[in-house]
Amino acid sequence: MKLVMHPDRLFPADTTTRDIARRLYGQIKDLPIISPHGHTDPSWFAENKPFENPSALLLQPDHYLLRMLYSQGIPLEAMGIRRRDGGDVESDPKKIWQLFAEHYYLFRGTPTRMWLDHVFSEVFNLDEALTADTAESYYEHINSCLQQPEFLPRALFERFNIEVIATTESPLDDLRHHQAIKDSGWQGRVITAFRPDPVMDPEHDGFVSNLKQLANITGEDTQTFSGYLAALKKRREFFKSMGATSTDHGHPTAVTADLTRAESEQLFAGALKGELTPQQAELFRGQMLTEMALMSLDDGLIMQIHPGCHRNHNQSLFENFGRDKGADLPVATEYISALKPLLNKLGNDPRFNLIVFTLDETAYSRELAPLAGHYPAMKVGPAWWFHDSPEGMRRYREQITETAGFYNTVGFNDDTRAFLSIPARHDVARRMDCTFLAQLVAEHRITEEEAAEIAYDLTYRLAKQAYKL
Amino acid sequence: MKLVMHPDRLFPADTTTRDIARRLYGQIKDLPIISPHGHTDPSWFAENKPFENPSALLLQPDHYLLRMLYSQGIPLEAMGIRRRDGGDVESDPKKIWQLFAEHYYLFRGTPTRMWLDHVFSEVFNLDEALTADTAESYYEHINSCLQQPEFLPRALFERFNIEVIATTESPLDDLRHHQAIKDSGWQGRVITAFRPDPVMDPEHDGFVSNLKQLANITGEDTQTFSGYLAALKKRREFFKSMGATSTDHGHPTAVTADLTRAESEQLFAGALKGELTPQQAELFRGQMLTEMALMSLDDGLIMQIHPGCHRNHNQSLFENFGRDKGADLPVATEYISALKPLLNKLGNDPRFNLIVFTLDETAYSRELAPLAGHYPAMKVGPAWWFHDSPEGMRRYREQITETAGFYNTVGFNDDTRAFLSIPARHDVARRMDCTFLAQLVAEHRITEEEAAEIAYDLTYRLAKQAYKL
Amino acid sequence: MKLVMHPDRLFPADTTTRDIARRLYGQIKDLPIISPHGHTDPSWFAENKPFENPSALLLQPDHYLLRMLYSQGIPLEAMGIRRRDGGDVESDPKKIWQLFAEHYYLFRGTPTRMWLDHVFSEVFNLDEALTADTAESYYEHINSCLQQPEFLPRALFERFNIEVIATTESPLDDLRHHQAIKDSGWQGRVITAFRPDPVMDPEHDGFVSNLKQLANITGEDTQTFSGYLAALKKRREFFKSMGATSTDHGHPTAVTADLTRAESEQLFAGALKGELTPQQAELFRGQMLTEMALMSLDDGLIMQIHPGCHRNHNQSLFENFGRDKGADLPVATEYISALKPLLNKLGNDPRFNLIVFTLDETAYSRELAPLAGHYPAMKVGPAWWFHDSPEGMRRYREQITETAGFYNTVGFNDDTRAFLSIPARHDVARRMDCTFLAQLVAEHRITEEEAAEIAYDLTYRLAKQAYKL
Structure with a gap:
């Protein structure tokens, strides 16, 4: 798509x-x-x-995004959000990115979707929609961009x-x-x-x-x-x-x-x-x-x-x-x-x-x-x-x-x-x-x-x- | 215009x-x-x-208009509104009209603008927009109208x-x-x-x-x-x-x-x-x-x-x-x-x-x-x-x-x-x-x-x- | 119409x-x-x-409809709504239907009008608008439908x-x-x-x-x-x-x-x-x-x-x-x-x-x-x-x-x-x-x-x- x-x-x-x-x-x-x-x-x-990685940059600090995922049953642990008690949370930013991509449809009709698509398209020059299938290539592309001086x-x-x-x-x-x-x-x-x-x-x-x-x-x-x-x-x-x-x-x-x-x-x-x-x-x-x-x-x-x-x-x-x-x-x-x-x-x-x-x-x-x-x-x-x-x-x-x-x-x-x-x-x-x-x-x-x-x-x-x- | x-x-x-x-x-x-x-x-x-003059008729009694001008820093004194203590206020209706005209842009998108333009056009037959430049001719035209029996x-x-x-x-x-x-x-x-x-x-x-x-x-x-x-x-x-x-x-x-x-x-x-x-x-x-x-x-x-x-x-x-x-x-x-x-x-x-x-x-x-x-x-x-x-x-x-x-x-x-x-x-x-x-x-x-x-x-x-x- | x-x-x-x-x-x-x-x-x-009659089915139980009629001065008695004290109310469902039809214009712009027209057209296959003039034929048509097995x-x-x-x-x-x-x-x-x-x-x-x-x-x-x-x-x-x-x-x-x-x-x-x-x-x-x-x-x-x-x-x-x-x-x-x-x-x-x-x-x-x-x-x-x-x-x-x-x-x-x-x-x-x-x-x-x-x-x-x- x-x-x-x-x-x-x-x-x-x-x-x-x-x-x-x-x-x-x-x-x-x-x-x-x-x-x-x-x-x-x-x-x-x-x-x-350089910014750390796609998940740390684009997902984890964004409370608009966390609230919607959480409302649909995704625990914050799965998004790698640190627990105060030091309990286990997901630590692999790629898995976090994949989970997010699988639920990106939740944001249809919300500004978060418009903003992120704009970032994907205009900042990272991506031209396919984010889905479960494209999640991995998205992650790799954005991650490699982040290492470059122009990012x-x-x-x-x-x-x-x-x-x-x-x-x-x-x-x-x-x-x-x-x-x-x-x-x-x-x-x-x-x-x-x-x-x-x-x-x-x-x-x-x-x-x-x-x-x-x-x-x-x-x-x-x-x-x-x-x-x-x-x-x-x-x-x-x-x-x-x-x-x-x-x-x-x-x-x-x-x-x-x-x-x-x-x-x-x-x-x-x-x-x-x-x-x-x-x-x-x-x-x-x-x-x-x-x-x-x-x-x-x-x-x-x-x-x-x-x-x-x-x-x-x-x-x-x-x-x-x-x-x-x-x-x-x-x-x-x-x-x-x-x-x-x-x-x-x-x-x-x-x-x-x-x-x-x-x-x-x-x-x-x-x-x-x-x-x-x-x-x-x-x-x-x-x-x-x-x-x-x-x-x-x-x-x-x-x-x-x-x-x-x-x-x-x-x-x-x-x-x-x-x-x-x-x-x-x-x-x-x-x-x-x-x-x-x-x-x-x-x-x-x-x-x-x-x-x-x-x-x-x-x-x-x-x-x-x-x-x- | x-x-x-x-x-x-x-x-x-x-x-x-x-x-x-x-x-x-x-x-x-x-x-x-x-x-x-x-x-x-x-x-x-x-x-x-006959109505007194353009400012006394169209501006001074209109609280919609005074509130907007006041909100943008125009003192009521400058609009010739009488002070209770008898203090000085602008008394020249032409100056009041000019000041208003200079700030008429503030009313863009408000009903006051629609109403006044309607009055200017339909009641007084004016066909140029009110601006600082046209203020004087507006005043003179309206003022002379007001002296006529049909007004x-x-x-x-x-x-x-x-x-x-x-x-x-x-x-x-x-x-x-x-x-x-x-x-x-x-x-x-x-x-x-x-x-x-x-x-x-x-x-x-x-x-x-x-x-x-x-x-x-x-x-x-x-x-x-x-x-x-x-x-x-x-x-x-x-x-x-x-x-x-x-x-x-x-x-x-x-x-x-x-x-x-x-x-x-x-x-x-x-x-x-x-x-x-x-x-x-x-x-x-x-x-x-x-x-x-x-x-x-x-x-x-x-x-x-x-x-x-x-x-x-x-x-x-x-x-x-x-x-x-x-x-x-x-x-x-x-x-x-x-x-x-x-x-x-x-x-x-x-x-x-x-x-x-x-x-x-x-x-x-x-x-x-x-x-x-x-x-x-x-x-x-x-x-x-x-x-x-x-x-x-x-x-x-x-x-x-x-x-x-x-x-x-x-x-x-x-x-x-x-x-x-x-x-x-x-x-x-x-x-x-x-x-x-x-x-x-x-x-x-x-x-x-x-x-x-x-x-x-x-x-x-x-x-x-x-x-x- | x-x-x-x-x-x-x-x-x-x-x-x-x-x-x-x-x-x-x-x-x-x-x-x-x-x-x-x-x-x-x-x-x-x-x-x-079978449902009883058009008025008992479509009018009397509908509080959306009663409220609008009542607001325009039609007593609930005239709509045949039972009084707790057993006092007289209209008992002829045809008269009730006629009264309603005469006031159907009150519902212009309301959902009640859309719903009822839909019922008349799609459920009863009527193709003229409900008015005082068509009220009787409406009543008869709906009433006879209600006796049929497909209703x-x-x-x-x-x-x-x-x-x-x-x-x-x-x-x-x-x-x-x-x-x-x-x-x-x-x-x-x-x-x-x-x-x-x-x-x-x-x-x-x-x-x-x-x-x-x-x-x-x-x-x-x-x-x-x-x-x-x-x-x-x-x-x-x-x-x-x-x-x-x-x-x-x-x-x-x-x-x-x-x-x-x-x-x-x-x-x-x-x-x-x-x-x-x-x-x-x-x-x-x-x-x-x-x-x-x-x-x-x-x-x-x-x-x-x-x-x-x-x-x-x-x-x-x-x-x-x-x-x-x-x-x-x-x-x-x-x-x-x-x-x-x-x-x-x-x-x-x-x-x-x-x-x-x-x-x-x-x-x-x-x-x-x-x-x-x-x-x-x-x-x-x-x-x-x-x-x-x-x-x-x-x-x-x-x-x-x-x-x-x-x-x-x-x-x-x-x-x-x-x-x-x-x-x-x-x-x-x-x-x-x-x-x-x-x-x-x-x-x-x-x-x-x-x-x-x-x-x-x-x-x-x-x-x-x-x-x-």
Whole structure:
């Protein structure tokens, strides 16, 4: 069976609309990739070593893929995922690849299938579909590619035409890989982003010890609220000096707060003792978002809030394999009341920049578009995670645009650690945006000239502007 | 750049479906406008004076427009919106128009853009697009039009082919403008609607003093619950005598109640003293909906409930500029439990007529269509406010029709104070309904003959029937 | 007016996509019907007597139809629905049929219209549309058909090409009709399903007396929790021996629990005394789901959860006419927290099989697809009840597939007591699945070869596999 990446893929079948979509896409498909939010490993670009093997590179780190296989009865052990207890797992990457290939049909109709086919075709130049029969030749071909210089991380970065990519690090990270990239003289722009959840969430494992480490790194007394804030401020400055232009906050809810200093100090004291109720912990996290926002007025870092995920829902899986194995699940998420304290304090301040995401699509037309369509400080982040898909993107534009327009959105985030799929993901976003715009043109709602301008903005300009890149 | 209002705008690109949509639209596009719910100013029609200037007419009163501009950093002062503290604001309407024109691109993909282009093209006969370059000539052209007799309010009313329009007034309003219209002998049908929130919501600013005023107007003792009800009944009768066929209730939630007289009186006493908790205030409003419904059995006024809006979310904006400046936001809204007390009391009564709206689209298929598709008293109002848009209307029909059919809906509401955009708004609704019907025909789900009948009903008959016009 | 069941009905108007849909449909349209969840009356197949008359067969038992007529002011009395007080109702089935025909236009755009037209055309070979004018000839024609042998229940079962159909019975049912079918030697496969709500829901009318009856049937002491569980286990075994492969649970919410034995016994004691608070009753039901799941590890019955319905919302209608008259309404339903206790206990167990349904479509992409796309035990049931419709099915596929794929779904359920509409309902599902797949093919997201395989799976294989048929 041929593997065909059709040049019209994702474009509508209607010929009038498809022709417009083609023309729009033709003008933006080769623009550089702006990747302002993601999870690639900076050591790849620092060390520039060959990737290990096809399974370790493409399968094992991808929680989209593990979750689907697991849902259909394939144990994580069979995919070679390390058990915390050191128990036996499959260690032969070829067997893992073969098992995956046999179940590749499960991904029909999912973005994972589109992304991987794109990687196979465009990155590795394969032209037969992945099946049980072709699995072995796939493995050998990809594996031999990975040993060649043009498949080293930096070479791929350049081939992918990435203008800038952001990784995500904890304030406790020393950013040595980012430093090594800087020192290397390589011109690829790999920046960090400041993700303080481990030192801002009192319910995070190791919150207390993380604060001690934060004290060691910064020389501040993190046992007092003022020392704690000073320490965070210092780390923000350090991250900024390493290229960061944004912070990122993955809280369970979008709750923010605007407490008095005394109230904040009292919650902080409780957090240090591990004595906060869940409600108090939520309030503390909410207050800390406001503290971060206040710091952003000075250092100019963009604030991203990614709420609404129930992490590690599957307890035994978590105990056996740890985090990020596909058992994180969306929950209904409220924004109007939750963001009010923060927006009432800073939402009208031209120095504050907030980008809000959701896993709850009902918020698009009901809450996020109305909020972003009013507050100067706030923009809506792109379709995220479970919704980073053709239909997810279609719903996003259909439900956001009429209230918030295009200019209160911020372009695309790939949000991935699957480095090789980055061009595929951006390509899907570009095609779906052109499809949406083509429909507006075909229905005489905007002109094609306007659509071309918007396509450029959505692909390139808005991300650079929103993230100050 | 030409300003083209394409004759096929909003119709689907697929030629089969588009041809059907065209034929359906051709049969209903010239039907008179029925506008049973809106916010135009009756003094326009009473006094029939020229509108002031393009900015005062088209820009400054439009909260859709202010919210988008504000979200992109344009201060309301620059749009000439009066500050409560009397502080400086832009006073030159030409400068305001120019600023708006420079940012008109922000509205791409929004209904505001469609409405305004329609106004420019169809009302003012402009044929170039509004840009920074054409702003001045636009202003001059529109401004000179406004001085001409054919652009006076009554002339436009007639040109727009409005069969009847409802305004909205408080029970404290003396309806002098409606009286003046009656007295003038002009044949345009401008009726009022009874909006008692200021005297029914204990959390409304000035509730207590409003009740005193209500006493003065009616001669009833509004310090007792029975006097209060009697006063409301009298005002309903007065409004009815001035043409009203409906009441309108803009509560934060859809909560209704069915309390004993003693419980109601106790809440009323608390309301008079300003001592109700938020929960009690909600319960009182809920009970008053039921009281209004009971009165409607006698006077026959249709009841409209418009719930689910968080008003004045932006506190500093509210303090500086007051209400209705684009900072009202939708919230998740529950209907099944909320409406149960009212529907259990009166939902089976053929004398009771209830029209329910939502800003929370998740209620369409889950709650509103199932309720309206069962209770004889209840119908679903059209796509409202943030959802008064092509995609909003498409979702409305797709999510309502299969459970409630077409005949438990009530036609279109423009709900606007932007008088000149009324034909544009009705035209969008007519086109989107024809588009939806054309798809049903093209997919052989109904016949074209049926579709034509439904298109007529949705455009004209259902609104007249539901609002007793 | 001709009644035309167009061969392309429900297929998209775009010719490219329609041609693909036609080809896909052509390959699966004649596959046998698998009906794993429904409410037909087993006595029909046991006794194989002629159906009574057109109104009794097609109108009076159909709550979809009653609700729409009722919403437009037609009293249930006029439809001949028996009143509990024995009050007068229409007794002439011809008059009932005429009244219905006069209001058949109300169903335009609803699935009821499609289903009935299909029945009229395909089952009764009628070729004129049902109107007031044709009502009488319709009635006579259908009535005379019903007297003929080829319209007896078993003949229709065979003509409909039903491979297997499940009915639904209470644990208190003796399954005599199923026994009679077995004994008759007829080859039609009619199986039961175990629906224990009447003996598992402490808020069910007659819970206490139902438990006494359960004791009588099983010889177990249902006044102790262990005896109660033993009794349920016995009835599950009996149902299994009569062909059951599944249990079905229609709780108000999706709440599950994982209590200690002592806690369960305490709740059970309270339930017996009728002393549980609503919260405790919910917890008890939730615990009983887990108990049922535990039993399923041994007997292998599939578990179905159908939550989120507010039953008998219209109190006076319920008092006058009883259950299932069209006054059941969906409510917002949460799954992530609700199912956690059950999924944490058994979600990873390969012996456990759970199918979850929803009336709250917001759960598709936010909760159900993510859950089913992770837990090996769980699959998502098809678009249900209010969403068993073309647009409902479209939204289902669009919102489920990208996260859960096709293989975490379970084919179609007709869920109906309207026996004659079963082929119509499956046909709508087949057409809508082919339409969805055709779009994926036309947009080059899957190959047509894959789509054909998926169409077969969705129509036939997945239902058989998920329900072990």
